Amino acid sequence: MLSIIEQIKQGKLWDFHGGIHPAENKDLSNKSPIVNAGIPQELVLPLKQHIGSKGDIIVAVGDNVQKGQPLTQGDIAMCVPVHAPTSGTITAIEQRTTAHPSGLSDLCIVIAPDQQDTWCDKTTYADYEDRDPAELIDAIRLNGIAGLGGAGFPTARKLQGGLGNVDILIINAAECEPYITADDRLMRDYAEEVIEGVRILRHIISPKLTIIGIEDNKPEAIQALEQHVKEDDNILIRVVPTKYPSGSSKQLVKILTGREVPSQSRSTSVGVIMQNVGTAFAIKRAIIDGEPLIERVVTLTGEAFKERGNVFAMLGTPIAYLLDKFGYKADKKHPRVIIGGSLMGFTLPHSNVPITKMTNCILAPKRKELPLHTYEMACIRCSACADVCPSSLLPQQLQWYAKDQNYEKCEEYNLQDCIECGACAYVCPSEIPLVQYYRQAKAEIWARSQDEINAERARQRFEAKQARMDRDKAERENRFKKAAETRREEMAKTGGDDAVAAAIARVKAKQAAAQSEKPEVKPAVAAAIAAAKAKQAASAQGATSETLPDNSEMAKLREERKRQARERKAEKEAGESTASASSNDSKKDAVAAAIARAKAKKAQQASEQKVPVADSVVENAEVDPKKAAIAAAVARAKAKKEAQQAQSESNSGTSVETSEADPKKAAVAAAVARAKARKAAQQAQAQSEVTPEPAAETEAVDPKKAAVAAAVARAKAKKAAQQAQAQSETTSEPAAETEAIDPKKAAVAAAVARAKARKAAQQAEAQSKSTSEPAAETEEVDPKKAAVAAAVARAKARKAAQQAEAQSETTPEPVAETEAVDPKKAAVAAAVARAKARKAAQQAEKQSVTPEPTAETEAVDPKKAAVAAVVARAKARKAAQQAAKEQQNIEED
Incomplete structure (x- = not known):
């Protein structure tokens, strides 16, 4: 029986199951030779253009590269590097859409060509017959060669797996898929280089037989190959029938050798290794010419192309560049661009997809040329698919x-x-x-x-880690155990104690040292501790005395704590008072000034209260009106002088004395001042009630009686003012006497009330003086007019007192109720109000005193006196109103 090789040499062929005979449509692109596609404006090179892993990038953005320079590198057999197709600059390393049925993007290196096409240094192996096959395989890997038939399997890895395992080398030149003519034109135009590449493969593999399998629809390619095959090459060119898919690896092995590749196995398992015609051509360029795989033959076909044929396209060339350059005219209704043939290809999502090592055809059909798939229908179980499955x-x-x-x-x-x-x-x-x-x-x-696989690898790593940790733990325990045994042996030899006993002794010594260093104890705490210890000692000795225990030490200790607490509280209050005193000096000054003014007013009221009493006594005797007026003026001057002295004293000394006063004491002093003012007002009221009012309607009035009536009017005016002051003080008094009251607000409210009362009193006094003094000092005054003037004065005095009372009742409340009042502003406002009130009072007094020289004249015109009195009253009233308005504005601010 003949062997398989002998049968092959005799020309025997086999067949595979199934297969179809579609329309070939190869005449569209196989009539013209291969041309160069040129250099595009941009090259996009995916890192993965093969079956296997990606390489590591060894360039960066901005680097200048030369033609043939490697861009990636890898140390494993399944990693194929990528090279620069031309010279230029790296412009980007980013994600771009790649030629894959999913249409997903992948990491790519983008090069902007400089159109110089400058080569880098080349490494050639012209004497490949003298080289070791392993060296040539490594050179093939470094030149980035992968299977160009469409699968993209790394060529070096396939050759390395076939060393010593195969006896037949098959060169696949069938190219069975419709429309594709890349291998056909390559064999026609570059048959010599293809055969040289086959010789290099024969040198590496050393097979018993080399077969070039080609379909019978390529007569020109068969003739070109036969011209360059020598007799000693031991290369058979075997023509096979045209049948799809005879170009598949397993099917071609079955046709040429009769061997069937097992399921999920490669052809090397049956002693056969297969390489594509394009791969043999690339191996020749890499070994002899030193050119890495940077370009490949691509078929441009389909009726949408104006210029159809095959081109040498650089890897990374955008398909859009080829479409524009070779006259692509898209179908109006259904434009399509397909990578691969009509049966195994896939439609591109867009034309900005680069050419890769696995791209052998770009098909641009029209709708009539390649009909679109209709809607999927239900399977009719015809078994046609099973019949044709290869x-x-x-x-x-x-x-x-x-x-x-x-x-x-x-x-x-x-x-x-x-x-x-x-x-x-x-x-x-x-x-x-x-x-x-x-x-x-x-x-x-x-x-x-x-x-x-990843889970299994993770499990193995975890188990290895656990085993390593257990091993380390066991080694550590053994090491500690051996060290302890060694120490015991050494201590036994030297006669020392055990290490554990020594450690215990060190711990006890450390504890004893810590107890000896007692912390510093305060005297009170030390006394308490001593008393407690004494008590414990007494109880331990069994003392059973029936007398009560001595608690003197504990009592002293409690007293000491109370004393310390009081001292801390006093220091705290002193600190708070000092802090408040430093920021509230103006408030304390205002309180002191208010106290001084209250004392001066009391003295003035005491001096003025003598006047109505004297006048009432004069009523039964004959008193000279001039002397009475002089006495009243002298009394007023003395009172004013005393008030000024008291005020100066309060401004100079009292402020210093009260700078450190407690706010509570200031509030108490204000309350005492208000009480004294009320008492003086009650005394004045009692005296005024004893003094009878003269009748104003008497037709014949004695001048003496008119003077007495004027004095009574003044007394009543003062009484009304005092009542208004008392009412204003009583309204603010509960706020001052409450337990939880702000002393600042109480002092301010008291000062405002006193200022308003004093203002009303001064207005009433000025009006009463202006109306009574001219009448009292004039000897010959019309009695009727004097009585009328006195009545008018009394009425106006009552009205002024009522106004002052109303103001005192309404105004102090907002001030007293204000939650947050600035004491400095309140003190300033009170001082301004007092100054204006004093000024108004002085003006009114001057106006009332000016008529005195005229009173000495024996004959005074009654009409002029009455007019002067009216003018004086009007001026006093105007001054009082202005002072009241200014005071109200200040309080509102």
């Missing part, structure tokens, strides 16, 4: 399990053996996109397997 699967069952997300059943039915050729979807009468279901299920299964 992997002998059950597509219908797999679709149901994938749709139901029953991934265990999908694996049971060998979903991983599906090559996604699309033959099942091509023949399905229900237009079911079967391949899409399979791709989604594969992705989910892969994700779950990765999670399981």
Whole structure:
């Protein structure tokens, strides 16, 4: 029986299950030779353009790179580096959309070409026959070569896995999918370089037989290859029938060798290794010319292209650049751009997607050329998909399990053996996109397997960590145990005590030292402690005396604590009073001034009360009116002088004496002053009630009686003023006498009340003097007019007293009720009011005194005297009103 190799050499071919014969449409792009696509304005290079892991970026934004310079690096076999397709500058390293059915983005390196196309240093292996295969495999990996047939498996990893395990090398030149002609034109235009690449692979693998499998629909390519194959190359060019998908790895192995690759296995498991024609060409460029994989042949086909053909496109070239350069005209209703062929390709989300190592075709069909899929219909169970499946699967069952997300059943039915050729979807009468279901299920299964792998790896790491910790703990305990045993042996040899006993002794010594250092104790506390200890000692000795225990020490201790508490309280109050005194000196000065003015007013009232008594006595005797007026003026002058002296004394000395006074004492002093004022007012009222009022209606009035009546009017005016003052004081008195009262507010309220009472008294006194003195001092005055003037004076005095009383009743309340009054402002306002009141009183007194010289004349015109009295009264009233308004404005402010 002939061996497989002998059968192959004799030209025997085999067949695989299923397969279809779709319209090829290869004539659209295989008529013109390959051209160069040129350098675009921007190149976008995804880090992952193969099956495997990404490399580490070794460039940064802003770096200038040269053509062929590596941009990434990796130390593992499944990591393929990426190189710069041309010279330029790195402008960005960011996420960009990549050529993938998901349309997701990935990390990319963006280069702005400088259009110089400057090469970097090259490393060539022209003498590859003298090189070690491992060295050549590493050179292939460093040049970034991956499978260019569409799968993108790292070439170096495949070659390394086939060393010593394979006896047949197959070069895949079938290119079975419709529309794609990249390998066809590459074999026509670069057949010599392709054959040289096959020779390099033969040198690395050292197979028994090398086969180039090509379909019979490429006669020009078959002829070009035969021209460059030598007899000693041991290379067979085997032409196979055109059938889709004969270009698949497992199917081509079955056709050429008759060997069937097991499920979920590679062709190396049956002693066969397969490489693509484009991969052989790239290996030749990398080993002999020193050029890494930076460009590839791409087919531009479809009726939407004006210029169709094959081009050498740099990796990272945007597809939009190729569409614009080769006359793409999109379909009006359904524009589509497909990467790959019509059966295994996928539609792009947009045209700004770069060319990668796995991109072999860009298909831009029109709607009539490649009809759109209609709506998916229900499966009719025709079994057409199973009949054409090249992997002998059950597509219908797999679709149901994938749709139901029953991934265990999908694996049971060998979903991983599906090559996604699309033959099942091509023949399905229900237009079911079967391949899409399979791709989604594969992705989910892969994700779950990765999670399981990660979980298993995490479990192993955790168990390893726990074992390491247990091992360290055991080693530590053994080390401590050995150290303790060593110490005991040494102490036993030297005759010392045990280490534990020594530690206990050190602890006891430390405690004894701490007890000996007693903290400092205060005398009172020490006395209490001593008394308690004495009591405990007495009870311990068993003293059973029936006498009461001696508590003198405890009593002394309590007294000492009380004394200390009182001292602290006194210091606290002194501190508060000192702080308040420093900020409230003006308040205390106002209180002292108010006390002094109260004393002066009392003295003045005592001196003036003698006048009506004297006048009443003169009523029974003959008194000279001039002398009476002089006596009254002298008394007033003395009272004023005493008041000024008292005020000066209070301003100079009292303020100093009361600077350190307690606010409570100030309030008490104000209350005493108000009580004395009330008492003086009651005495004056009693005297005024004894004195009879002269009748104003008498037709013939004696001048002496008129003078007496004027004096009585003055007394009543003073009485009304005192009553108003007493009422104003009584209204504010409860607030001052309450237990919880603000002394500042009480002092301010008392000062305001006293100021208003004194003002009313001065107004009444000025009016009474202005009306009575001219009449008393004039010898020859009309009795009727004098009586009328006296009555008018009394009425106005009563009115002024009532006004003062009303003001005193209404005004002090807001001041007393105010919660927060600035004592300084209140004192200033009171001082201003007192100054204005004194000024008004002095003006009124001057006006009342001025007529005295005229009173000495023997003959005075009665009319002029009456007019002068009216003018004086009007001026006094006006001055009083102005003073009252100013006082009210000050209090409101």
